[in-house]
Amino acid sequence: MLITILTPTYNRATLLLRLYNSLKDQRCKNFEWIVIDDGSTDNTLEVMRGIIDEPLFKIIYIKQENGGKHRAVNKGVSIANGELVFIADSDDILPEDAITTVADMWRKIDNKDTFGGMAGLDMSISSRKIIGSGLPKDYIDCNAIDIRYKCHVEGDLKEVFRTSVLKEFPFPEIDNERFCPEALVWNRIALKYKLRYINKVIYLVEYQPEGLTSNIVKVRMKSPISSMMCYSEMTQLNIPFKDRMKAAINYWRFRFCISRKDIPSLSGRWFWTAPIGWLMHLKDIRTTKS
Secondary structure, three states: OOEEEEEEEOOOHHHHHHHHHHHHOOOOOOEEEEEEEEOOOOOHHHHHHHHHOOOOOEEEEEEEOOOOHHHHHHHHHHHOOOOEEEEOOOOOEOOOOHHHHHHHHHHHOOOHHHEEEEEEEEEEOOOOOEOEOOOOOOEEEEOOOHHHHOOOOOEOEEEEEEHHHHHHOOOOOOOOOOOOOHHHHHHHHHOOOEEEEEEEEEEEEOOOOOOOOOOHHHHHHHOHHHHHHHHHHHOOOOOOHHHHHHHHHHHHHHHOOOOOOOOOOOOHHHHHHHHHHHHHHHHHHHHHHO
């Protein structure tokens, strides 16, 4: 099996059928669909039972205690049978040629051991516009850091990783935290592997009002350690100074959310950014209260 479609979901019963229909419409059916229910309290179980009754491809449904998307992804990766893992959120869909596009491009890549996977473009479901700048050419082979800071590609991208790579770089699972930034793991992968980025849409997105993207500051404030870990590591990357400075400020911004001592450290050279981080922290408190 080439691809595992992995869907972490929480209380999205009304949207799961839309995603399933987009999978049924795929021209290539060489994939399995793993749904990790992260403790939903709606009728997700009943919806999935109805879907599993008429499978056109292999479907695995697992319900676990609520622990956050990153834990659901880790669980799904641990049981994935595909060579590649394509993470498809429950509120998004795939264009009908997505799996075909991924499969065709992956077969063309030589020396796959140096590649952690591939990536394509995101498009808005409602506006049908690409989210971001797109690529300046048909494809680019580089890592997730260079695509942003050297190639200057902006906007959302949809990464499809080798299953073995996601097993090598699992999301950290921190007690009492239900969020971990994807950038933390994607950057770690980038230090060892490159991806093939293609200038073609493979994913259609729709941001929900109650979703992670819409409430990201509040979510990070409730899971500060993983956010601090991400920003601390970003200050050590080979990226422009202004971006490392922003990362240091954000480190302090969320450092002030917690009093624990066993936390990710930050180089002393960035201590001067603490007052700016404190001001942003105060602003976050006012904003989230309002």
